[in-house]
Amino acid sequence: MIIEYNRPKTLDEALALLARSEPVTVPLGGGTVLNQPLDKTVAVVDLQSLGLDDVETEGQELKIGANVTLQALLQAGDSLPALAEAIRHEAAYNLRHMATVAGTLVAADGRSPFATAMLALNAQLSIVQQGKDAEQIPLGEMLSLRVEHLPHSLITQVTIPAQASLAYQYVARSPADLPIVCAAVAQWPSGRTRVALGGHGEIPLLVLDGNGPDGATIAARSAYSEAGDQWASAEYRGDVAETLTGRCLQELA
Numbered sequence: 001m002i003i004e005y006n007r008p009k010t011l012d013e014a015l016a017l018l019a020r021s022e023p024v025t026v027p028l029g030g031g032t033v034l035n036q037p038l039d040k041t042v043a044v045v046d047l048q049s050l051g052l053d054d055v056e057t058e059g060q061e062l063k064i065g066a067n068v069t070l071q072a073l074l075q076a077g078d079s080l081p082a083l084a085e086a087i088r089h090e091a092a093y094n095l096r097h098m099a100t101v102a103g104t105l106v107a108a109d110g111r112s113p114f115a116t117a118m119l120a121l122n123a124q125l126s127i128v129q130q131g132k133d134a135e136q137i138p139l140g141e142m143l144s145l146r147v148e149h150l151p152h153s154l155i156t157q158v159t160i161p162a163q164a165s166l167a168y169q170y171v172a173r174s175p176a177d178l179p180i181v182c183a184a185v186a187q188w189p190s191g192r193t194r195v196a197l198g199g200h201g202e203i204p205l206l207v208l209d210g211n212g213p214d215g216a217t218i219a220a221r222s223a224y225s226e227a228g229d230q231w232a233s234a235e236y237r238g239d240v241a242e243t244l245t246g247r248c249l250q251e252l253a
């Protein structure tokens with residue numbers, strides 16, 4: 001339950017509120033998770049007056065404000081149609097207008113198409129905390145260590161490479177359902193290739209980060225070789241992961 005609402009106008013004010021240990025205070029992005037019934041009490045810091053809602057290309061990077069909505073990013077992301085596809089797959093139209101980039105990454109589980117695509121793109125998060133220098137943390141590290149990185153902290157920006165190409169493929173029970181398996185492959189002009197899989201477990205998995213795509217399909221099969229649950233057997237997921245990764249690589253070639 002939300003017991004206190006704050007809407008600071010400056011970053012310093014927001015960080016001071018988040019630094020409190022009582023009441024437990026968390027950032028409020030679009031509120032689509034935080035406004036659901038919670039089994040704990042929290043104070044929230046609404047980020048909408050902090051100006052964290054720009055998307056800008058700077059050199060070889062796309063800098064995305066933490067509070068940019070998924071719909072705004074979808075509309076801004078002309079250069080990465082596969083990212084737009086993953087965003088469409090993440091949430092329906094109404095939800096995309098509320099859910100923010102940072103909120104979606106913080107709340108993501110292994111079935112999140114957006115987090116899978118951003119993991120392939122090696123998204124970097126700028127994280128700040130009162131009295132400390134801003135840190136750049138790779139998304140993969142934040143997802144595995146949310147408990148260590150997030151308390152009292154604020155994600156202010158998410159950066160992805162502007163020069164990388166992305167392919168995204170998925171299999172789901174219906175086109176609008178979350179994936180049983182999804183694969184995202186990002187490729188840089190240098191040949192660097194990163195492959196991420198989603199559709200299972202607590203977080204998407206990084207399967208390959210190499211100088212080229214060699215071994216990617218086998219690595220994808222092997223990464224999901226034990227990913228069985230109520231939705232699909234491990235054998236099925238391994239097969240599909242290999243196939244989807246192969247399709248992404250063909251698309252990029």
Ligand SMILES: Cc1cc2nc3c(=O)[nH]c(=O)nc-3n(C[C@H](O)[C@H](O)[C@H](O)COP(=O)(O)OP(=O)(O)OC[C@H]3O[C@@H](n4cnc5c(N)ncnc54)[C@H](O)[C@@H]3O)c2cc1C
Binds near residue numbers: 104
């Ligand atoms: C009807 C409905 C259906 C949904 N269906 C699905 C679904 O099928 N699958 C699915 O995965 N999700 C689903 N969700 C969850 C939700 O849509 C997403 O996880 C959403 O994108 C969260 O974004 P938000 O900005 O609304 O987050 P919020 O609710 O504002 O915050 C989510 C978390 O992120 C933290 N946070 C937010 N901004 C920051 C920041 N800048 N820095 C640090 N921490 C931050 C918050 O403190 C909180 O812990 C659904 C939600 C609704 C309401």
